[in-house]
Amino acid sequence: MIKKLAIVGGTHGNEFTGIYLLKKWKNTPELIARSSFETEMLFANHEAHAQNKRYVEHDLNRCFSAADLTNDSLTSVEQRRAKEINQQLGPKGNPRVDFIIDLHTTTSNMGPTLLITKKGKFYNQLAAYVKLHMPDAMVSCDEDHKTNEEHHFLSTIAQDSVMVEVGPVGQSVLRHDVFEQSEQMTGLILDFIELHNRDQVPELPETVEAYRYIESIKLPLTADGERAGMVHKDVQNQDFKLIEPGQPIFVTFDGKEVCYDGEKAVYGSFINEAAYYDNNLAMSLLEKITLSTR
Numbered sequence: 001m002i003k004k005l006a007i008v009g010g011t012h013g014n015e016f017t018g019i020y021l022l023k024k025w026k027n028t029p030e031l032i033a034r035s036s037f038e039t040e041m042l043f044a045n046h047e048a049h050a051q052n053k054r055y056v057e058h059d060l061n062r063c064f065s066a067a068d069l070t071n072d073s074l075t076s077v078e079q080r081r082a083k084e085i086n087q088q089l090g091p092k093g094n095p096r097v098d099f100i101i102d103l104h105t106t107t108s109n110m111g112p113t114l115l116i117t118k119k120g121k122f123y124n125q126l127a128a129y130v131k132l133h134m135p136d137a138m139v140s141c142d143e144d145h146k147t148n149e150e151h152h153f154l155s156t157i158a159q160d161s162v163m164v165e166v167g168p169v170g171q172s173v174l175r176h177d178v179f180e181q182s183e184q185m186t187g188l189i190l191d192f193i194e195l196h197n198r199d200q201v202p203e204l205p206e207t208v209e210a211y212r213y214i215e216s217i218k219l220p221l222t223a224d225g226e227r228a229g230m231v232h233k234d235v236q237n238q239d240f241k242l243i244e245p246g247q248p249i250f251v252t253f254d255g256k257e258v259c260y261d262g263e264k265a266v267y268g269s270f271i272n273e274a275a276y277y278d279n280n281l282a283m284s285l286l287e288k289i290t291l292s293t294r
């Protein structure tokens, strides 16, 4: 039974959609109210937002492993903020809130994506419910083999959580379509939890199509770590589309195509995500999976 739920925005300071949804709902709390649980809101990284940045010193959404939260030697802006948020919503391991929805956006062409970091029938049914009402929604399972303690995402303070990840939208930009999709997906998650709490989950499709994260790959780099190329135009914007072995995925600045050298076909997400400017990540690779709602 979920009794207390938190909706978090602004975990990344330049992802405006979640921040402005929180402002909207502050004035219209009835939109996120459901009768079987309490909903609160949290603006996670004010300081980064004030500087119009993803983060000030460290990516806040990588600061929430149980080990890091209890490590007193970690004192950057975000490491301290993570401990404050953990006090407010958690603490991880024995949290005050039962469920967290963390709102994110991406510059990649991922559409409305439900990111799940835990396995189980509850999540499979949630995914099926969201997809039933929002057929364009994608479902992506991100390291769902890990325990909550191991996960470094803010949302994993709570025992149960999801991230809403919608794109494409530029950093520090509001787009009407992305704003609407984020709001719709959040509403469907709240609706599902309400139905689940009341033991009224409706008949759902037996299975739901999803993707599971395999690994991230980097852009081609020179020996001294400079970018030697970029994402190939045939892969740009093709999130959740098939990438076949031997298919060009990068092009170097001297015009050579670099092909995908994996053994089996995969799918891409976070393709050419702008936020990965500092780590040269080119995309995530995913496999297609089927989740069972029974």
Ligand SMILES: [Zn+2]
Pocket (backbone or CB within 6 Å): 011, 012, 015, 103, 104, 105
């Ligand atoms: Zn984000």
